[in-house]
Amino acid sequence: MKLSNLTLLNITVFLKSQSYLLPVMLLFYMQNGLDAADFFFFQGIVGVTELILGLPCGYLADYFSKKTILLFSYLMLFMRYALWLFFGGYWIILIGELCYAFYKSLFQSTAEGYIYQYLCENDEQQSNLGKYSWFNAAASIGSAVSALLGALIFKQTGVRTVLIVQLVVVAAGIILLCFIKPVRREHYKEKRAYNTFTKFLRLFVLFKKSDLKFYIIISGAFTAITSLLLHTFQPLMHLGNVPVIFFGGIYFINHITRAIASGSTYKILKCISVRNMGLVCYIINMLSFLFIYVVIKYNMYAAIMPLLVFSCMGIALQLSFNVGVVSHLQEHTELGNRSMMASLNNTFMRLASSIILLVNTAVVKNFGLMYEPVWGILFIGGTILLLPYLSGERKA
Numbered sequence: 001m002k003l004s005n006l007t008l009l010n011i012t013v014f015l016k017s018q019s020y021l022l023p024v025m026l027l028f029y030m031q032n033g034l035d036a037a038d039f040f041f042f043q044g045i046v047g048v049t050e051l052i053l054g055l056p057c058g059y060l061a062d063y064f065s066k067k068t069i070l071l072f073s074y075l076m077l078f079m080r081y082a083l084w085l086f087f088g089g090y091w092i093i094l095i096g097e098l099c100y101a102f103y104k105s106l107f108q109s110t111a112e113g114y115i116y117q118y119l120c121e122n123d124e125q126q127s128n129l130g131k132y133s134w135f136n137a138a139a140s141i142g143s144a145v146s147a148l149l150g151a152l153i154f155k156q157t158g159v160r161t162v163l164i165v166q167l168v169v170v171a172a173g174i175i176l177l178c179f180i181k182p183v184r185r186e187h188y189k190e191k192r193a194y195n196t197f198t199k200f201l202r203l204f205v206l207f208k209k210s211d212l213k214f215y216i217i218i219s220g221a222f223t224a225i226t227s228l229l230l231h232t233f234q235p236l237m238h239l240g241n242v243p244v245i246f247f248g249g250i251y252f253i254n255h256i257t258r259a260i261a262s263g264s265t266y267k268i269l270k271c272i273s274v275r276n277m278g279l280v281c282y283i284i285n286m287l288s289f290l291f292i293y294v295v296i297k298y299n300m301y302a303a304i305m306p307l308l309v310f311s312c313m314g315i316a317l318q319l320s321f322n323v324g325v326v327s328h329l330q331e332h333t334e335l336g337n338r339s340m341m342a343s344l345n346n347t348f349m350r351l352a353s354s355i356i357l358l359v360n361t362a363v364v365k366n367f368g369l370m371y372e373p374v375w376g377i378l379f380i381g382g383t384i385l386l387l388p389y390l391s392g393e394r395k396a
Contacts, residue, residue, distance in 0.1 A: 005118065005181050006131055010138035012180070013111070015173035016074055017142030020150030020162045023251040024244065026234040028159055032088050036235045036369075040361040042097050043231055047354030049101035054347030061110035061343070067182040070114065073106035074174045078167065085163040105346075111135070112342040116330045117183045130266045133323055137263035140319070144255030151248025212329060214389035216348050218278060219325040221383045222318050224352035225285050228360060228376050229311050230254070232292065235369055236308070240301035250305065254312040261316035265323045274324045275390040281321050282387070284314030285380055289373035296370040328391065355379075 021028055029039050061069050080099040083092055115131055124131075153162050233254075237247055261268070269277070288311045295303050326345065333341040356379055363375050 006115065006135070008176060009111075009114075009180050010135055012074075012173045012177045013135060014138045014142040015169050015176070016077060017139040018146040018166065018169040019143050020146045020153065020166050021159075022143065023147045023151045023234075023247040024154045024159075024162075026238060027154070027244070027247075029093065031159060032093050033090060034093065036238070037361055037365045038090075039235070040231060040357055040364060042094060043227070044354050044358035044361060045094070046097050046101040046104075047227075047350045047357055049098055050105045050350035051347055051354055053102060053105035054343050054350055057105040057110070057343060059343070061106075061113055065182050066110050066114040066117070067177075067180060069106055069110045070180075071174065071177055073103045073110065074170065074177060076100075076103035076106065078170045078174065081163050081166045081170065085160065085167065105350075108342070108346045112326060112330065114183060118181070121183060132327060133262050133265040136265075136319060136323055137259045140255045140259035140262055142255075144252050144259060147251030147255055148248045151245055151251075155244050210332070211389045212332060214386050215274075215325045215328060216345050218383050218386050218390070219322050219345065220348040220352040221380055222278070222281055222285070222321065223349040224356040225376060225380050226315050226318050227353040228356050228372070228379075229285075229288060229315060231357065231360075232369075232372060233308055233311075235364075236292065236296075236304055239296070239369060240304045242304060246305065250308050250312070253309055254315060257312050257316035258319045261320045262323060265320040268320050269324050270394055273390075273392045273394050274321065274328065275387055275392045277317065277321045277324065278387050278390060279384075281314060281318045282380070282384055284310075284317065286377060288314055289376040293370065293373040296373075 026036065026039050029035070029042075034042075057069075076099050080096040080103070083096045083099070112132070115135060119131060149165075150162055153165065233250060234247065237250070272280075288307070291303075291307050291310070294300065295307055326342070329341050329345055356376070360372055360375055363371055
């Protein structure tokens with residue numbers, strides 16, 4: 001049976017999302033002479049790099065073939081793991097993370113623009129929310145599968161085998177990606193040749209006159225909080241002497257709940273508005289940070305796993321919220337600027353994530369992990385004032 005084009009794309013996303021190192025990344029860093037502060041610092045550097053590359057990569061995705069840009073992004077991901085397999089040390093880890101930042105910058109805005117443009121060309125744009133939900137679900141399922149396998153392979157055979165498996169799976173994704181259909185780009189090129197400046201000006205005017213800017217700000221803040229929570233999982237489990245196999249277990253729970261939430265986003269947003277979904281995410285974030293503070297302060301390490309499961313539920317709902325935001329932005333942006341809009345949204349997410357992780361590096365180094373949740377609460381606190389600007393309507 002011949003697979004549909006977007007199904008084939010989802011399979012390649014499932015494969016490239018096999019992040020076998022993710023649940024044991026801190027342990028991998030430690031094997032290369034780094035510590036928890038370096039872990040937060042490097043992730044902040046990744047965010048800054050994505051921030052710098054975000055808009056240029058979005059422009060490239062609108063100007064050149066989206067399929068070509070997607071292929072190039074996968075190659076950057078392959079290069080990351082190849083470097084780590086054959087070399088090691090502080091600078092090699094950093095270069096690998098910079099390759100990862102380049103991959104994310106190229107992939108995220110390009111994929112979002114590709115899906116919506118493909119649907120437009122086939123007169124199916126009304127199904128954008130559902131298609132984008134399954135796209136995110138494929139990524140989360142891939143990460144969930146690899147979370148369990150990665151921790152198990154790492155414990156049984158070591159990091160070298162993990163990296164070899166990682167390379168093989170990403171290579172399979174690259175091969176399959178070659179078979180997806182390209183989307184049109186020729187007539188967009190003619191427009192870009194003389195009005196690149198006008199393109200940016202139109203986006204600026206759109207933000208000035210609409211509430212889209214509030215969607216981007218809140219989405220960016222929530223994404224930053226998700227990033228901080230996820231990067232806290234491993235240091236918190238390491239602090240509580242949680243067995244390595246549970247590192248994989250908690251990441252499996254994280255990604256499988258994200259997959260379920262993403263695949264169900266269309267149904268969820270028929271029952272609750274994006275605004276109310278944002279309020280639910282806000283409350284869960286606040287509670288997560290409060291519980292983390294209590295667990296560390298009073299050495300309640302037995303509560304670490306239930307706490308992380310609770311946080312995973314909140315992160316999953318935030319993914320549904322962000323899918324709803326992306327769909328809203330795509331629907332209210334003119335054809336030919338959608339990758340730029342997606343890139344702008346992703347750029348702000350990266351900016352917020354970079355700020356929260358880089359500041360958190362200083363917080364952890366000077367005050368310890370216990371004061372990280374205090375910083376998280378301060379960061380997200382004021383976003384509740386922006387929620388009323390979001391749509392109160394549910395998806396039909």
